[in-house]
Amino acid sequence: MSKFKVVHYINQFFAGIGGEEKADIKPELREGVVGPGMALQGALGEDVEIVATIICGDSYFNENLEEAQKEVLAMVEKHNPDLFIAGPAFNAGRYGTACGTIAKAVQNNLGIKSVTAMYIENPGVDMYRKDLFIVETGNSAAAMRKAVPAIAKLALKLINNETIGGPSEEGYIERGVRVNYFADKIGAERAVDMLVKKLKGEEFKTEYPMPVFDNVEPGKAIVDLSKAKIALVTSGGIVPKGNPDKIESSSASKYGKYDIDGVMDLTEATYETAHGGYDPVYANEDSDRVLPVDVLRDLEKEGAIGELHRYFYTTTGNGTSVKNSRAFADEFAQELLADGVDAVILTST
Amino acid sequence: MVKGIEATGIPVVHVCTVTPISLTVGANRIVPAIAIPHPFGNPALDAGEEKKLRRSIVEKALKALTVEVTEQTVFK
Numbered sequence: 435m436s437k438f439k440v441v442h443y444i445n446q447f448f449a450g451i452g453g454e455e456k457a458d459i460k461p462e463l464r465e466g467v468v469g470p471g472m473a474l475q476g477a478l479g480e481d482v483e484i485v486a487t488i489i490c491g492d493s494y495f496n497e498n499l500e501e502a503q504k505e506v507l508a509m510v511e512k513h514n515p516d517l518f519i520a521g522p523a524f525n526a527g528r529y530g531t532a533c534g535t536i537a538k539a540v541q542n543n544l545g546i547k548s549v550t551a552m553y554i555e556n557p558g559v560d561m562y563r564k565d566l567f568i569v570e571t572g573n574s575a576a577a578m579r580k581a582v583p584a585i586a587k588l589a590l591k592l593i594n595n596e597t598i599g600g601p602s603e604e605g606y607i608e609r610g611v612r613v614n615y616f617a618d619k620i621g622a623e624r625a626v627d628m629l630v631k632k633l634k635g636e637e638f639k640t641e642y643p644m645p646v647f648d649n650v651e652p653g654k655a656i657v658d659l660s661k662a663k664i665a666l667v668t669s670g671g672i673v674p675k676g677n678p679d680k681i682e683s684s685s686a687s688k689y690g691k692y693d694i695d696g697v698m699d700l701t702e703a704t705y706e707t708a709h710g711g712y713d714p715v716y717a718n719e720d721s722d723r724v725l726p727v728d729v730l731r732d733l734e735k736e737g738a739i740g741e742l743h744r745y746f747y748t749t750t751g752n753g754t755s756v757k758n759s760r761a762f763a764d765e766f767a768q769e770l771l772a773d774g775v776d777a778v779i780l781t782s783t
Numbered sequence: 784m785v786k787g788i789e790a791t792g793i794p795v796v797h798v799c800t801v802t803p804i805s806l807t808v809g810a811n812r813i814v815p816a817i818a819i820p821h822p823f824g825n826p827a828l829d830a831g832e833e834k835k836l837r838r839s840i841v842e843k844a845l846k847a848l849t850v851e852v853t854e855q856t857v858f859k
Contacts, residue, residue: 454820493819496801528819531804557804650786652811653794655851664845667784667795670822716821722837723824729834729841739845749784763787771791777848778788779841780810782799783819 437483438593441510442471443520443536445529448575449489454713457493457528461502463509464489470578474519477586482593486513492528493712495535502532503539510540517593522551522581523558525573525753527711530558538565547592549606551585555756559607567598568607573685573753608643653777662776665743667766669751669759670717670724670783671709672700681750683710689749689762691769694742699728711752712783724781743775751782785810796844798822802857812847813857816840 446456448469467475468487475484488509495502510518518540520533530552537548542565551569552558559568569588571581584605591598601608617624624641631638656662673681679690697704700721707717707724722728730742747766749759770778786809789795797810800822805813816822823837847858 457819497818527804528801531801557807560807561803648786649809649855650789650811652852652854653789653792655794656848659845659849662848664848667788669784712820714820716824716826719826720824723821723826723833726823726837726841729823729838732838733841733845759784760787763784764790767788767791767793770788770793775793778793778795779844779848780785780788780795780797781816781822782797782805783822 437481438517439513439515440478440482440484440517440519440589440593441513441515442467442474442484442487443506443518443533444469444471444487444489445495445523445526445532446489446491447526447529449487451489454493454711455715457491457713458497459489459491460494461488461490461505461509463487463512470522470582473578473582474586477582478589479586482517482590484519485515490532492526492532495532496528499535503536506536507539507543510546511544515546517589518546518548519585519589520548520550522569522571522578522585523553523556524571524575524577524581525553525556527557527752530556531561532558534558534562534566534568538562541566549585549589549592551581554607563607564610567592567604567609569605570607656777659739660737661740663741663743663774664730664739665770665773665775665778666725666727666730666746666781667778668725668746668748668781669754670712670748670781671707671750672705672717672721672725672746672748673708675704675706677706677708681708681748683708683750684753686750686754687758689747689766691745691747691766693745694727695744697727698731700725709750709752709783711750717783724783726779726781730779740776743770743773745769745773794848796847798840798844806855806857809855811852811855812850813855814840814844814847815857815859 520537523530533550541548553573705721796812
C-alpha cells in the first residue's frame with residue numbers, strides 16, 4: 435500500500451532560517467520534513483509520509499495575504515496530499531493567522547482536509563475556529579512535545595476518515611458545531627442533575643455554553659479636532675533608549691508611561707523598541723515609524739489638533755496575554771480620562 | 784488595550800497592518816498601516832517622502848476619529 439501524503443506548513447523561525455529579520459521571506463517549498471516536521475513524522479507513524487514542507491515568513495504572509503495564499507496553494511496542489519498540517523503556531527499571532535488562513539484555503543479551494551494547532555488566545559483561533567480543526571496547544575514552543583502527539587492523533591483520524599469526537603475528547607478548540615447523538619439520559623434528567631450539582635456547589639458542565647460578547651460601544655466621534663487632546667498608545671514597544679523600566683520583549687507583565695513634553699521627534703539616539711516580535715531595525719532607526727510623534731507635533735503646531743497628550747503609554751504586544759493587556763488598559767485609561775484626553779491613536783506592529 | 788480604553792468612552796482609532804486581527808480583537812475604528820515593522824513609515828523612501836506618507840496615515844486616523852460609527856469600521 436502506498437503511504438498517505440501530508441504537506442506541512444511552518445514559518446521562517448521553525449524552519450531555522452531566522453527570526454524577525456527573516457519574517458519577510460517568500461514561500462519556499464522543500465522536499466520532506468523540516469524542523470518540527472521531524473517529530474511530527476515520528477508521531478504519524480509509518481503509513482503516513484510528510485512529503486513536503488512549505489516555509490513562509492510571517493510578515494510576508496500577513497502583508498501579502500492574497501499573493502501568499504496563491505503561492506502556497508500552488509505548492510500544496512503540486513503534491514496533492516491527503517492532509518495538510520499548519521503549525522503549531524502556539525501564541526505567535528501572525529503565525530497563527532497565517533496557519534488558519536492557509537489551512538482554510540487548502541480545505542476550501544483544494545478540498546484537502548486540514549488541521550492546525552495554536553494557543554487559545556492566538557488571534558488565529560477566533561478567526562478560524564469555526565472553519566477548522568485547531569488543536570489546542572500551550573502558549574510557547576516549550577509545549578511542542580505535548581502538541582505533536584495531539585496533532586498527530588487528530589491527523590491520523592482525519593486521514594483514515596474516522597469519526598471525530600467532541601472537542602474536549604479530541605483536543606481541538608470548539609468550533610461551535612453541534613452533533614446529534616443518543617445520550618443515556620433524557621434532557622430533563624440531565625438538566626436536573628446539572629441543577630442539583632450547581633445547588634450543591636459542585637462542578638458541572640453545561641451542554642450549551644453561552645457565547646461571550648465583550649465588544650465595546652464605539653466612542654463618540656470628535657467634533658472639533660483643533661480643540662482635541664490626542665494621546666498616543668502603542669503595543670509596538672517604543673521606549674526611551676535603554677528601556678528604563680525593562681518592559682519584557684514578549685509576554686509583557688507591565689507597560690510604560692513616558693513624558694514627551696518638548697519632544698518633537700523620536701530619534702535613533704533617544705528612543706527604540708523593546709518589542710521582540712518584529713524586526714526592530716526600522717523602529718530603532720526612527721521610532722516615529724511606530725509612534726508618529728513628529729507628525730503629531732507638526733499638526734499641533736499648525737493647529738490641526740488641539741494638543742498631543744504629554745504622556746504616551748507603551749507595551750510589547752507579542753505573546754502578551756489578553757488578561758494582562760486588558761488590565762494595563764483598565765489602569766491607564768482612568769489616567770487618560772482624568773487628564774482630559776479626548777481621543778487615542780493606538781498603534782500596533 | 785483598544786477595548787479597555789474605549790470602555791471609558793474615549794474614542795480609539797487602531798492603526799495596524801494586520802487589520803483582520805484588529806477586527807477579531809474588537810477595535811471599532813481601524814486604519815490600515817504600511818507594514819508590520821514600520822506601520823507609519825517606509826525605509827525605502829527618502830526622509831521627506833517618508834514623513835509625508837506618515838502624515839497621510841496620521842491624518843486618516845484623525846479623520847476616522849471624527850466619524851461617528853455604530854459598528855467596526857475599517858477606514859481604507
